[in-house]
Amino acid sequence: MDWDSGATGQVEQVVVEILEAVRRRGDSAVLEYTARFDRITASCVAELEISPERRATALDRLPSMQREALEFAAERIRAYHQRQKTESWSYTEPDGSILGQQVTPLERVGVYVPGGKAAYPSSVLMNVLPARVAGVDEITMLAPAPGGEINPLVLAAAQIARVDRLFTIGGAQAIGVLAYGSETIAAVDKIVGPGNAYVAEAKRRVFGQVGIDMIAGPSEIMVVCDGQTDPEWIAVDLFAQAEHDEDARAMLVCPDPLYLDQVQSAMERLLPAMERSEIIRAALNSRGALICVRDLAEAADVVNFVAPEHLELSLIEPERMLSAVRHAGAVFLGQNTAEVFGDYCAGPNHVLPTSRTARFASPLGVYDFQKRTSLVRCSGDGAARLGRIAGRLARGEGLTAHARSAEYRVQESDDEQQPPL
Numbered sequence: 001m002d003w004d005s006g007a008t009g010q011v012e013q014v015v016v017e018i019l020e021a022v023r024r025r026g027d028s029a030v031l032e033y034t035a036r037f038d039r040i041t042a043s044c045v046a047e048l049e050i051s052p053e054r055r056a057t058a059l060d061r062l063p064s065m066q067r068e069a070l071e072f073a074a075e076r077i078r079a080y081h082q083r084q085k086t087e088s089w090s091y092t093e094p095d096g097s098i099l100g101q102q103v104t105p106l107e108r109v110g111v112y113v114p115g116g117k118a119a120y121p122s123s124v125l126m127n128v129l130p131a132r133v134a135g136v137d138e139i140t141m142l143a144p145a146p147g148g149e150i151n152p153l154v155l156a157a158a159q160i161a162r163v164d165r166l167f168t169i170g171g172a173q174a175i176g177v178l179a180y181g182s183e184t185i186a187a188v189d190k191i192v193g194p195g196n197a198y199v200a201e202a203k204r205r206v207f208g209q210v211g212i213d214m215i216a217g218p219s220e221i222m223v224v225c226d227g228q229t230d231p232e233w234i235a236v237d238l239f240a241q242a243e244h245d246e247d248a249r250a251m252l253v254c255p256d257p258l259y260l261d262q263v264q265s266a267m268e269r270l271l272p273a274m275e276r277s278e279i280i281r282a283a284l285n286s287r288g289a290l291i292c293v294r295d296l297a298e299a300a301d302v303v304n305f306v307a308p309e310h311l312e313l314s315l316i317e318p319e320r321m322l323s324a325v326r327h328a329g330a331v332f333l334g335q336n337t338a339e340v341f342g343d344y345c346a347g348p349n350h351v352l353p354t355s356r357t358a359r360f361a362s363p364l365g366v367y368d369f370q371k372r373t374s375l376v377r378c379s380g381d382g383a384a385r386l387g388r389i390a391g392r393l394a395r396g397e398g399l400t401a402h403a404r405s406a407e408y409r410v411q412e413s414d415d416e417q418q419p420p421l
Ligand SMILES: NC(=O)c1ccc[n+]([C@@H]2O[C@H](COP(=O)([O-])OP(=O)(O)OC[C@H]3O[C@@H](n4cnc5c(N)ncnc54)[C@H](O)[C@@H]3O)[C@@H](O)[C@H]2O)c1
Pocket: 014, 037, 038, 113, 114, 115, 116, 117, 118, 120, 123, 144, 169, 170, 171, 172, 173, 194, 195, 196, 197, 198, 199, 216, 217, 218, 219, 244, 245, 350, 351, 352
């Protein structure tokens, strides 16, 4: 995890305590922490559930422009993710044996949608729709509602994405109750969704009990620019990720020092007018960077070292650099392609590997909600062939029962016809 504040140890301690309390005391611990951190007093967890009727009403009451925007985004996200769906497969060997892989959706998934400092209806769509495309049976969504307030767009998005159950619970207690279950909320098989340091730490700790998608750190953007894009565009592209969090990272890489100065001036000019200017300023001061490189080849080295969550190639010929990019969560090609399109409605998922994990991890996708089971069906001849080999290998490992099990099939093999899988 890369929330490198001095408070990391403190976060761990708090999270351990919360998870243990939720595991032991279920609903009553959830109620206690929800009252403490989100200022909602409820007499039972059922009171924190938002009914499908309330979600439908929230959708019906949305101004039509907002409803259309959500539905437009949902359709594009669904269409993109449909293409990620993998199917079961099998093949038959010459001796009639069949080998294959059966793909099945997960049964129960918990989706965490962050909501402490800002509400994220787009994250509802990005997390729930791939699970729906995969065919997950039951999706439980948890999101905090500080002071009892929840953004109607979040409810409307949950309705569009057809979550099964929705509770206003946040933080580590939300992750705990999804992992361990309680009197009111069933334990899930996998938890997905981003969140703050408490959420990330809780996910890390429940992994093993349940699956998780990834440990998402603060948002990041790296822009590589050839100096041909309006400096104000680049300035706000950097602000856009910086406004998420004081710990967000916004970096510009360019071979032209004069252009870097122009972007810096644009940032100073535009920042005061931004609503979240304090958060942006804090992020830029601690983790912002303007990096002057010799050329675009060196820019590619910087990109691959940082492995940014979002990479904007604001270049006249972005394709020329793309082949040199090895590590990035998502790449946005050309001056017109603002990274924020990917946050909302381009189609690909906005839950992406952060903190250099793009070296080995991928965007959230349908594949995160599908699992694979290997299948083997031996014909008589196939069993005889495999039995001889397996027997030899088992004896080499000193495992006699393994060897006998394999060798029985050699003796008993015949030419029985196997039906297809
Ligand atoms: N990667 C992505 O796709 C993506 C998308 C949206 C948001 N984000 C990130 O998610 C994060 C959202 O963070 P957030 O704080 O706004 O919302 P959050 O929902 O993650 O956290 C709110 C919860 O944190 C808990 N909490 C707060 N202070 C606490 C304390 N002192 N002790 C114990 N628990 C405490 C509370 O239970 C509260 O409900 C941001 O970093 C944002 O950048 C990432």
